[in-house]
Amino acid sequence: MTPRATPALEYRRRWERRYHARLVGTDAAIVFAVSAVGAAVVVLTGGSAASAAQAGVLGAVWFAMLAALRTRDPGIMGAGVAEYRGVMHASGLALGVFALIGSLVDWIDLRLLLIVVAPLGTLGVLLGRWLWRKWLRRQRIRGRFLSRTLVVGTEDDVRYVLGALREGGENAIFVVGLSLFAADERGTALVDGANAAPARRTLAVGENDYPVFGAPEAVADTATRIGADKIIIASLPANSPNYVKALSWQLEGTASELVLSHRVTDVVGPRISFRPIDGLPLLQIKIPRYEGGQHLLKRALDIVVALVALGMIALITPVVALGIKLDSRGPVLFWQDRVGRDGRRFRMLKFRTMHVDAEAQRAALLAQNEGSGPLFKLREDPRVTRVGRTLRRLSLDELPQFWNVLTGAMSVVGPRPPLPDEVTSYDGTVYRRLFIKPGITGLWQVSGRSDLTWEQSVRLDLSYVENWSLMQDLQIMWRTAQVMFRPKGAY
CATH class of the missing domain: 3.40.50.20 (Rossmann fold)
Incomplete structure (x- = not known):
């Protein structure tokens, strides 16, 4: 007899269907609302009613692509970047199909419609998915939908x-x-x-x-x-x-x-694929590369983000500098030798958060070290100034490092930049952290920072080094912004 589902399996399928229906309703509301806005803009700028009707076609194509690319599949619900990546791919494909249809039927002047609907619709759908994820996470914290x-x-x-x-x-x-x-x-x-x-x-x-x-x-x-x-x-x-x-x-x-x-999936999970040959399922592992087009795109993203960030940082720097100066004697900025890609040293820039004689005091505090592995950390470090403690808790002391990003020594997202004496204790595996540029933020920062053990930190860094993607970088940047307002492990 055909197997019948158990109550536990039926419960899981039931809540997955309900969540799927909520995503469908939200996507439909956002896509067609944005299409209506696009149609209104076309009419207000002197376009014809026929041109405005094209917005409805774009909305229908977009909605169909979100379903065709399985962006609401239960396997990607609530975690990871696959759902957001699918939404981006579906949006790009929908715009391409719409432009192709327009060229075949001689629609004219689609530019305004695409300029209005494309960014608003994509951001709207992504925002809707993010809000539903927040809701789903709250439910799971309460013990539901697990x-x-x-x-x-x-x-x-x-x-x-x-x-x-x-x-x-x-x-x-x-x-x-x-x-x-x-x-x-x-x-x-x-x-x-x-x-x-x-x-x-x-x-x-x-x-x-x-x-x-x-x-x-x-x-x-x-x-x-x-x-x-x-x-x-x-x-x-x-x-x-x-x-x-x-x-x-x-x-x-x-x-x-x-x-x-x-x-093996702990390191190469995203690079694993199955390749069946004559009924034989083969597990294929793509060897990582540390140069090429993807890394050029990462560098371009770094430059854009660094330029924007430095412009914003310039506005708050006078306030931060005044607080540092009034709190303790010494310079506003602090330069420290760190080790970057391929073991090359560079001088990392930070707002000063410690007293000027902090290095001289370190030897006396070694016995109190609370850090894991080669890291030196103290939850209540007497060397940290009052203003410095606030800067660290909000991660504001790291902001000048965007200058290091702009000059190419660092990336916005990457492994934690180690001190030279830390690197001397690395074994052959941990050295892989130096295969790419260190980052201002990374998986370690959005996963607990100093609360992580050395082994956990290394595992996160190695996973990022070999499996990073631009979409993952964007997600980490977003999570970093959240962590700054709800700091954990920052001391």
Whole structure:
């Protein structure tokens, strides 16, 4: 008989359909409202009624492209840049199709319509998606619309996955249980198996205790019993090449997703693609490049953002400079040697936030270091001035670094620029942080900054180095603006 959906799976599908319907309604309202504005502008500027009607065609094409490019797919709901990237692609394609239609039927003077509708419509749809994401995140914080998840694998691999999920922020995953293979012999169940050791009912990871259910050979039954709608395979059993295929068949009607976790995806996730050849599914990993067209576009974005930022910074610099001068003796600006791309040193510029003898005091404070790894950090650093503490909390001390961006030593988004003595402690893996220019902001800044451990900071930086994109840069810039008003880990 055809598998029937369990109540847990039906609940998930129901809320996904409702959320999808809200996106459809919002997109339709925004696209056609903007099209109406475009039509009104055409009429007010002397255009004909026929020209104004073309705005309706543009709205219809735009709305169709948002659906055709699957910008409301459940897989991209609420997290990541894929949804925003899809909206941008759909908007560009819609404008291209509309222009092609106009050229084929001899429509004239489409420029005004495109100039008005294109930016307003794109920004409007993006704003609508962002607002719905905020709503969805609030619901998930309250425990709603989460994927009830069962994690399967050896204890070591399950711990690795749980650690990454715990660090991932609002990822819509709620782990309701685990199913473990024995550490010494994959394929032998740790619990509930005939050859198993005494049953262990919980596994402690960090501050959380996760319940352990059943044997990995009975994952489908376990998922049904505990109401899980997502299964994460952290590792595969030995001598069982068809385990995933068989499990996917068993989960029909039980779970919505079967996710395979592999540690290689921690570095190269966005560069992974599947390439089936004669029925053989091949996992293809694109080797990263650190030069070329994408990096030229990144440099162009850096220049534009730096010029705009420096113009705005010039307005507040007198106020900041006066506060620094009145608070403590010494210069307004602080120059510090940092290590940039390929290990080249440069002088990074900041507003001064410490007393002028801060370096001399550092040796006496080393025993109180609260930083992780080679980092030196103190939550209550006596060297920081009163004004400096405020500047740090709001990240205003970093603003002069836009000059470093303009001169090419830094990028707006990138890994944290290290001190020379930090670099001397790097191993071969951490050196990869120096493959691209350091940034004023980055994943480390929007993910907790000084509250992160050294290992977490390195993992975020390496992930960015090998997987960055312009869309991700724009998202990080936006998140940085939010963090400045709601600082976390800034001291």
